[in-house]
Amino acid sequence: MSITISNISIEKIPKKTLAYIKYVGPYQGDTELFGRLFNSVMEWVQKKGLMNDPKVEAITVYHDDPETVPESQQRISVGFTVPENTNADHDIQILEIPEGSYVVGSFEILPNEYGSAWNEVFEYIKNKNLVPSGMMYESYKNEPSTHPEGKHIVDINVMIQ
Numbered sequence: 001m002s003i004t005i006s007n008i009s010i011e012k013i014p015k016k017t018l019a020y021i022k023y024v025g026p027y028q029g030d031t032e033l034f035g036r037l038f039n040s041v042m043e044w045v046q047k048k049g050l051m052n053d054p055k056v057e058a059i060t061v062y063h064d065d066p067e068t069v070p071e072s073q074q075r076i077s078v079g080f081t082v083p084e085n086t087n088a089d090h091d092i093q094i095l096e097i098p099e100g101s102y103v104v105g106s107f108e109i110l111p112n113e114y115g116s117a118w119n120e121v122f123e124y125i126k127n128k129n130l131v132p133s134g135m136m137y138e139s140y141k142n143e144p145s146t147h148p149e150g151k152h153i154v155d156i157n158v159m160i161q
Contacts, residue, residue, distance in 0.1 A: 008105040008124045013157065016097040018059055019045055019086060020079030026071045031111050034060070037078040044092045045080045057081045058140040061095065098135060098159070103128075105156040111144075114154075121156045135159035 021037050038058060045051050063075040077095055088094045105121040107113075125132060141153040 006106045006108065008103065008121060010130075010160070011102055011104045013097075013099065013102045013104070015084075015099040016057070016059070016081050017084045017086060018061065018077065018079045018095045018097055019050075019082045019088070019092050020059075020061070020077040020095055021091055022075060022077050022093065024073065024075050027074065027076055028066070028071075028115070029112065034078065041079040041092060044090075045082060048082075048086070050082050050086070051080070053083075055081070059097070059137050060140075061097065061135070061137040097137065100133070100135070100159050102135075102157045102159050103130065106154075107156065108151050108153050110149075110151055114138075114152075117154070117156055121158055125158065125160070131161045133159045133161045 019041060021041055023033070023037060027033055042051065045056070050056065058080055059078075061077040063077065064073070066074060077093075079092075079095075082094075086094060103121055103125055105117060105124065107117045107120075109117050136156075136158045139155040139157060141155065144150050144152045147153070
């Protein structure tokens with residue numbers, strides 16, 4: 001595997017508001033599932049006129065530890081950042097990603113390299129004797145179909161105590 005790690009650091013990240021769809025069940029490696037979920041939320045965000053903000057981020061929040069929670073019960077929330085006062089409706093819900101200190105790993109990877117990238121982040125946490133405090137998410141920085149090698153540019157964020 002040829003994971004490109006551009007940086008792993010500790011950063012103070014401000015609060016974010018996420019419009020999302022929750023999914024429960026197997027998701028690892030299922031790019032079609034992620035595409036469907038993101039497209040559903042994107043349609044909603046576009047209808048609300050919120051996609052034009054250059055600060056909009058595509059995010060997946062991971063609620064469970066895949067090592068301890070059975071695959072059929074693992075929960076993710078897939079969506080886009082929106083202004084703080086945005087209201088939920090229909091299938092779209094609103095979640096607050098708290099402000100705090102996060103380990104942030106920036107990667108340029110292929111779809112099958114996400115597991116290795118997460119391992120790099122948790123290895124950093126272990127080596128620095130840091131303690132995760134629950135919130136974990138990926139923030140996507142590009143549209144992989146526009147990358148010359150089809151790679152995903154992504155930040156993996158793990159909140160720490």
